[in-house]
Amino acid sequence: MPELPEVETVRAGLAPALTNAVVTAVDVLDARSFKRHPGGVEDFKATIIGSKILAVVRRGKFLWMPLELPANRSGDYKLAMVGHLGMSGQMLLRTPGFADDKLTRVIIQARTADGQIVEMRFVDQRLFGSLAIDELVPTKDGMPGGYSNGIGETATGQSAWWLNLIPASAAHITRDPLDVNFDEKAVLTRFKTKNSGIKRVLLDQQTLSGIGNIYADESLWRSQLHYDQPAASLSTAKAKELLEHVREILAKAVTEGGTSFDEQYKNVNGESGYFAVSLNAYGMTGMPCKRCGTEIKRENWMNRGSHFCPKCQKLKI
DNA sequence: CAATAACCCTGGGTGC
DNA sequence: TGCACCCAGGGTTATT
Known part of the structure; x- marks a missing residue:
């Protein structure tokens, strides 16, 4: 399941090829990948074909690419292509003619800055992922929307127009723990208001983003916390320790290129x-x-699985 | 507003 | 070989 480290690996892989690339064609093999795009397939194509991709940005598990529209229809629109991998999404970079990838739903063809034609193939078995065009809106805190290479500065040192913007459909997603503008105090405060189990809270993308089932289980194992331990019952020190472990685990997974479980x-x-x-809990059922x-x-x-050590992760009432 | 439940969706793997 | 069944769960929306 793509979580922050997997999505970041994809982002970092796409960025060198797609930054300043111009979209030349879109081949839709399954329209269901556009269910999050209100205008449907034709509207998506009409907007993106001819547009230049200015960057590949990520917050939590959301990816977006700010677009520079062709001069004849730029207007005041500030748009981005928003992608979410859902449960099983992949974004593969291929050259035209490369062997077909199974379960490819959409192929976006682009001309890179140095004139090569590349294909971004959106592969998604379970169709929980999506591609859409969305309006960019200012971030709540006025800081950059997410993480991207070169933090969005132009050659002259000015901020790119899209830097402090975020797709409207992702604006409610809070910053992830690897974001330089991550607001740890706000997260700790929110923990104190949550009576739900700590795992549920870790998975709540409106509390902190980027964590899914794998890294939730890993972080809780490391912190010796039971998944149902009420978030509000954690001392501030324990909650800080947990967030530190979350950061360490996510950062290490990024350096390893994410987790491929299947x-x-x-x-x-x-x-x-x-x-x-490096997994200690997730998928380790029956192992010591x-x-x-x-x-x-x-x-x-x-409706999912929780992996934990029954001895060192006891529920403490 | 907070917490929880329901829903979406498919193909690889397994057992018979 | 075929077929029914099970499984992975992120995020949105509805309900309590």
Whole structure:
């Protein structure tokens, strides 16, 4: 499941090829990938073909590409293509004619800054992912919308027009823990208002973003917290420790290129990530806990699985 | 407003 | 070989 490290790996892979590339064609193999685009397939094509991609930006699990529209229809529009990988989305970079990738839903062809033609193939088995064009709006805190290479400065040192903007459809997503403008105080305060279990809160993208089932389980294992421990019951010190572990785990996973647990996550070259070898809880059902040797348990929780050590992650009332 | 439930969606893998 | 069934869950929307 693509979470922050996987999405960042994709972003970092796309950015060098697509920054300043101009979209030349869009091939839609499955219109359902556009269910988040209100205007439908034709409107998407009409807007993006001929537009220049100015950057590839990420906040949490959301990706977007600010667009420079052709001169004849620029107007006042500040638009971006927004992509979400959902459960099983991939964005592969291929050259035209490269062997077909199974389950490709959309192919966006572009001419790169140095004149090469590339294809961004959007592959998505479960169709929870999506592509859309959306309006960019100012961020709530006035800081950059998300992470991108070169922090959006032009050659003259001025900020790019899109820097402090975010797609309207992602504006409610809070900053992720690797964002330089991550507001830890606000997150700690919010924890104190939440009676839900800490895992539910970690997965709430409106509290902090980028964490999914894998990194939630890993962070809780590391912090020796039970998934149902009420968030408000954590001391500030414990909550800070948890956030520190979240940051360390996410950062390490980014350097490993993310976690490939099955065929559903690949980088832009179709390669798997290496973080799976570092997992201590997720997917380790029946294996000995690396801290105490007790068998890792998996419990059904919120329509998914929760992996934890029953000995070192006890619920404390 | 907070918490929870329902819903969307498919193909790879498994067991018979 | 075929087929029914199970499984992975992120994010939005509806409901309590």
